[in-house]
Amino acid sequence: METLVTRYGIARVEGDELAVVDLPLPNLRWLFKAGQTLADVETAPVTRRLAKADLDEVVVPPLGLDTAVWGVGLNYHGKAALTGRPVPTEPILFLKPSSALAAHRAALPIPADLTTQFDYEAEVGIVLARALHDARPEDVWDAVGGVIAANDSTARDVMKATGTPTLAKGFPGCAPLGPTMLPPSDLADRDAIPVASWVDGEERQRSSTADLIFDVPELLSRLSRYVRLEPGDVVLTGTPPGTGQDRNDYLRPGQEIRIAVGPLVPLVNTVA
Numbered sequence: 001m002e003t004l005v006t007r008y009g010i011a012r013v014e015g016d017e018l019a020v021v022d023l024p025l026p027n028l029r030w031l032f033k034a035g036q037t038l039a040d041v042e043t044a045p046v047t048r049r050l051a052k053a054d055l056d057e058v059v060v061p062p063l064g065l066d067t068a069v070w071g072v073g074l075n076y077h078g079k080a081a082l083t084g085r086p087v088p089t090e091p092i093l094f095l096k097p098s099s100a101l102a103a104h105r106a107a108l109p110i111p112a113d114l115t116t117q118f119d120y121e122a123e124v125g126i127v128l129a130r131a132l133h134d135a136r137p138e139d140v141w142d143a144v145g146g147v148i149a150a151n152d153s154t155a156r157d158v159m160k161a162t163g164t165p166t167l168a169k170g171f172p173g174c175a176p177l178g179p180t181m182l183p184p185s186d187l188a189d190r191d192a193i194p195v196a197s198w199v200d201g202e203e204r205q206r207s208s209t210a211d212l213i214f215d216v217p218e219l220l221s222r223l224s225r226y227v228r229l230e231p232g233d234v235v236l237t238g239t240p241p242g243t244g245q246d247r248n249d250y251l252r253p254g255q256e257i258r259i260a261v262g263p264l265v266p267l268v269n270t271v272a
């Protein structure tokens with residue numbers, strides 16, 4: 001069942017309604033920190049019902065805007081083949097500043113004085129429900145609380161100039177997540193999660209996590225060797241081919257980016 005956070009509280013999607021439930025926590029990050037899971041949202045009593053059609057007006061960031069977000073570069077076989085770069089033997093990992101996070105439907109404030117090559121990256125985000133450190137791949141899914149849509153937006157010219165993903169992907173308010181989350185158990189195939197993007201209605205990317213170089217268990221296992229992942233932390237899994245960089249067609253003010261991950265409500269943002 002899809003879960004989200006509204007300005008009235010944590011809610012679940014029930015058909016054409018959003019059922020706000022009796023869980024007095026500010027967001028899903030704190031739900032996981034409290035030792036609860038999305039299953040608790042599914043069984044909690046309903047305190048209020050809203051129309052799903054009004055989701056854009058009532059939804060707020062599901063994890064708040066202060067959680068840790070890890071990313072990985074060049075993690076799709078299709079992307080590596082397109083670029084002609086060798087397949088990595090270790091994940092290319094980086095940490096995004098929490099100030100980069102943005103909400104569903106937020107306008108992304110691109111700093112025009114810093115970049116003319118601002119790009120979209122549709123990604124599957126993996127949200128931790130419990131801490132993970134030095135974990136074996138076979139233990140990773142047990143620690144995952146949910147899957148979320150993400151746009152790992154990137155300034156390609158900043159990346160080229162600095163060689164630093166955190167700077168190229170860390171502009172304030174330019175890294176949206178959401179708007180809903182789904183437990184892995186509700187996915188048709190957690191090892192082949194569909195991901196796609198559109199710009200102004202034109203499809204740009206379509207793939208699934210079956211094409212990952214480092215799949216979810218392997219990626220999180222390797223990351224957890226070095227760091228302790230906490231409940232509510234997000235690990236992005238990389239983007240498939242079809243980005244603006246691949247087409248030499250970068251985002252412009254006023255354009256709309258739509259990102260779909262599996263059956264989740266699509267993540268939609270515009271360029272300010």
